[in-house]
Amino acid sequence: MDYCEQFFYSLRMGKNSQARALLDNNPELTNMKEDGIVTPLHVASRYGRTELAEVLLDRGADLEARTGDTGSTPLKYAVFFAQTEMVKLLLKRGADVENPGGGSRTPLELALGATTPMFRSMGTPGTDLDYARIANILRSRSVR
Numbered sequence: 574m575d576y577c578e579q580f581f582y583s584l585r586m587g588k589n590s591q592a593r594a595l596l597d598n599n600p601e602l603t604n605m606k607e608d609g610i611v612t613p614l615h616v617a618s619r620y621g622r623t624e625l626a627e628v629l630l631d632r633g634a635d636l637e638a639r640t641g642d643t644g645s646t647p648l649k650y651a652v653f654f655a656q657t658e659m660v661k662l663l664l665k666r667g668a669d670v671e672n673p674g675g676g677s678r679t680p681l682e683l684a685l686g687a688t689t690p691m692f693r694s695m696g697t698p699g700t701d702l703d704y705a706r707i708a709n710i711l712r713s714r715s716v717r
Contacts, residue, residue, distance in 0.1 A: 577610065581607045584616045584625060592625055596632065603632045610641040618647040618663065621656040626663070636668045643673015652680045652707055655699020660707050670714045681715055684708040 574582070576595055583592040596602050606612055611619075612705050614634040617626040626647075630636070637646055648668040651659040660680075664670065673679050678686065687697045687704040697704075 576604065577602065577607070581613070581616060584613055584622060585620055587620065587625075589621055589622075589624055593628060596628065600630065603629055603634050604638065606641055608641075612638045612640075612647070614638060614647045615640060615645070615650050618650040618656060618659050619654045621651075621654075621659050623658050623662050626659060627692070630666050635665065636657060636666060637672060639675055646672055646674040646680075648680050649674045649676075649683060652683050652711070653705040655687075655697070655707065657703060657706055657710070660710055662712050664710070670711055679715075681708060681711040684711055 576599055580592060580595040580599070583595065602613060604612055607616070610686075612635065614626060614636070615630050616622070617629060617636065636648075639646060643652075646668070648660065648663045648670070651663055670681065671679055672676075684704050684707045686692055687699065688701045
């Protein structure tokens with residue numbers, strides 16, 4: 574396993590010390606895409622790794638980076654995977670609540686639709702209450 578694979582593995586597993594050490598020695602990892610698809614901030618957003626997300630953001634991670642497949646932003650990942658604390662962190666750090674990423678839905682629209690049969694069939698993991706909380710957080714930041 575090369576250092577890039579080790580880094581993304583450590584992000585997924587929440588191995589903060591290992592991830593930080595790899596990042597310290599390889600700063601280019603901050604915005605590198607794994608297999609041309611996700612950045613470290615996307616991975617941290619999916620798994621709710623807020624401490625590692627803070628480190629990445631402090632080192633210049635792109636808040637509005639888009640995935641290489643669907644064009645989703647880290648905020649949309651955090652919403653889809655019902656990571657409430659990550660949503661709060663990304664908004665606090667300046668994520669664009671109105672950015673639809675590669676789709677037509679804003680993060681708020683995604684949160685509001687996450688409990689529909691269509692989204693449930695895609696594997697939205699949160700409860701209805703999770704998405705309602707996230708929608709309320711996003712509403713408080715929305716300009717609409």
